[in-house]
Amino acid sequence: MKRADVEILLIEDNPADIELTLDALKRKNLANKVKVLTDGEEALEYLFNSCDLSANKAGCPYLILLDLKLPKVSGLEVLEKIRSDIRTKFIPVVVLTSSEEEKDRVESYNLGVNSYIVKPVEFDSFAGVVSEIGFYWVFLNKPPY
Amino acid sequence: MTEFIRNSEFNDRAYLDAFMKTAQYLAGLTTHEDVWNHIAELMVKFYGADSAGFARQLENGEIEFHNLMPTDRSCRAFPESQEFRESVREVLQTGFLALRTLTAFEGPYTVVLLPIVAGAETADVMFVGHVTAGPISKEILNVYLAVAGLAGTTVNKLFSEAELKKHRAHLEKLVFERTKELESFSYSASHDLRAPLRAIIGFTRKILDEKGTSFDSETTRMFGVIRDNAQRMGQLIDDLLRLSRLGRTELNWSKLSMEGLVKEVLAEIRSADPEREFEAEIGELPEAYGDRAMIRQVLLNLLANAVKFSRGKQDARIEVGSNKSPGEQVYYVRDNGAGFNMKYYNKLFGVFQRLVSESQFEGTGVGLAIVERVIQRHGGRVWAEGEINKGATFYFTLSPKEQQ
Numbered sequence: 001m002k003r004a005d006v007e008i009l010l011i012e013d014n015p016a017d018i019e020l021t022l023d024a025l026k027r028k029n030l031a032n033k034v035k036v037l038t039d040g041e042e043a044l045e046y047l048f049n050s051c052d053l054s055a056n057k058a059g060c061p062y063l064i065l066l067d068l069k070l071p072k073v074s075g076l077e078v079l080e081k082i083r084s085d086i087r088t089k090f091i092p093v094v095v096l097t098s099s100e101e102e103k104d105r106v107e108s109y110n111l112g113v114n115s116y117i118v119k120p121v122e123f124d125s126f127a128g129v130v131s132e133i134g135f136y137w138v139f140l141n142k143p144p145y
Numbered sequence: 146m147t148e149f150i151r152n153s154e155f156n157d158r159a160y161l162d163a164f165m166k167t168a169q170y171l172a173g174l175t176t177h178e179d180v181w182n183h184i185a186e187l188m189v190k191f192y193g194a195d196s197a198g199f200a201r202q203l204e205n206g207e208i209e210f211h212n213l214m215p216t217d218r219s220c221r222a223f224p225e226s227q228e229f230r231e232s233v234r235e236v237l238q239t240g241f242l243a244l245r246t247l248t249a250f251e252g253p254y255t256v257v258l259l260p261i262v263a264g265a266e267t268a269d270v271m272f273v274g275h276v277t278a279g280p281i282s283k284e285i286l287n288v289y290l291a292v293a294g295l296a297g298t299t300v301n302k303l304f305s306e307a308e309l310k311k312h313r314a315h316l317e318k319l320v321f322e323r324t325k326e327l328e329s330f331s332y333s334a335s336h337d338l339r340a341p342l343r344a345i346i347g348f349t350r351k352i353l354d355e356k357g358t359s360f361d362s363e364t365t366r367m368f369g370v371i372r373d374n375a376q377r378m379g380q381l382i383d384d385l386l387r388l389s390r391l392g393r394t395e396l397n398w399s400k401l402s403m404e405g406l407v408k409e410v411l412a413e414i415r416s417a418d419p420e421r422e423f424e425a426e427i428g429e430l431p432e433a434y435g436d437r438a439m440i441r442q443v444l445l446n447l448l449a450n451a452v453k454f455s456r457g458k459q460d461a462r463i464e465v466g467s468n469k470s471p472g473e474q475v476y477y478v479r480d481n482g483a484g485f486n487m488k489y490y491n492k493l494f495g496v497f498q499r500l501v502s503e504s505q506f507e508g509t510g511v512g513l514a515i516v517e518r519v520i521q522r523h524g525g526r527v528w529a530e531g532e533i534n535k536g537a538t539f540y541f542t543l544s545p546k547e548q549q
Contacts, residue, residue: 014340014344016340016341016343016344016347016348017340017343017344019347020343020344020347020348023347023351098337098339098340098343100386102394119339119343120343121339121342121343121346121375121376121379121383122346122376122379123343123346123347123350124350126343126347
């Protein structure tokens, strides 16, 4: 199967975090095929238009990096919609958030998240975490599609 | 109930018995209505009066009669008597007992009106009627006064209990609301306060990485100060959140091997800094009951402190052990490090309180506050002894048994 045009979909509304995340992904040469969307509604619209696992459409990202606190449609709602739609339900989703709250963590796993990562405040740790996640899901992990 | 007074000799002993029984009886009542009902009934069936009842003044000035005994006859005439109503008003105003002989009945009828005092004022009037022209003996009047006093006390007690209950409910509601507020605060703290810090730290780093070579050393140093302080603020926020979370997560009680926990924590401390040399002596450590994760955190904070504050000391030595004192198990962690001045003991467990400067020993000043919070939540106590340059000992107890 040919490589997707968008390998990583970053759903994040904080511009500073977007820039730092892209910086970190650059470290592993992963920044070229990243699409950034800044609210939940837009993200769902994009996904359902470009990606359909049931029809073997090759527009699905290998990884969605999802922030929880988003305008309009929250991260948890986005996750729920992705998981409950046959077109998108197998896409690996990693929640990347500032929230350490138990209820967010538990609810994310409840909705079928693949991984839950708390964004470190310190930049080296943050960059390390982001680039490792990117590398793992894009290059090491084999998705079902 | 027997007609106790009427059939007994009127002696002090009989009054006392009657009064004691009345008091015992009233103590078990839980509503105002019950108090009124039962006293009226007692006056007629137990003390041998021909009628009894209560009156109070309504907000509009009207006199209202209630809980009249017996329910079938004579009493109903009281409210109709203007004269009687005036007497009730008088007793309410003066707070003095009054005796009235009423004409509204066939034959002579003497009524005793007794003030019932609630708080500082006369709130109700109790009246007791006898089919007689009088006089009513002083002894009987005294017993009636005592019963009226008892009625007042009982009503007051019920009122205070109701007030207390209301207060307690209010407090519980407040605590619930505050806890909710705290939760939403720490939620937004974890979310909203860390994001800007990440940006400050990240972008300072970017500046240093990308433009650092063109800065003089002073500029580079100043950017370093910004970054370091932002990082420290991040640590403070994390510690504060941990502290607030400790206050609201439920305890998960289980039997704990204190020895196992101490060994585990020491291994963690050693692996974090393998270079650091210190001697650790683990004495006898009986099992305890508690929340494993939280007690582990306590041991980690105490042991990490012991290791930290004995840094630079030759033959740094940490001792963990226990003393059995009556009814409780005391655990302790001792070091021979920097110690502290007992003069500042009251600041030792305070949040963000530090007894040493940041340049001497790093830390945010939350560790011991966390220790205290956890031990308190376990129903235990924590205290310490220290001496400058001789070392410190931290003691804590845990509840002997599992509690819910």
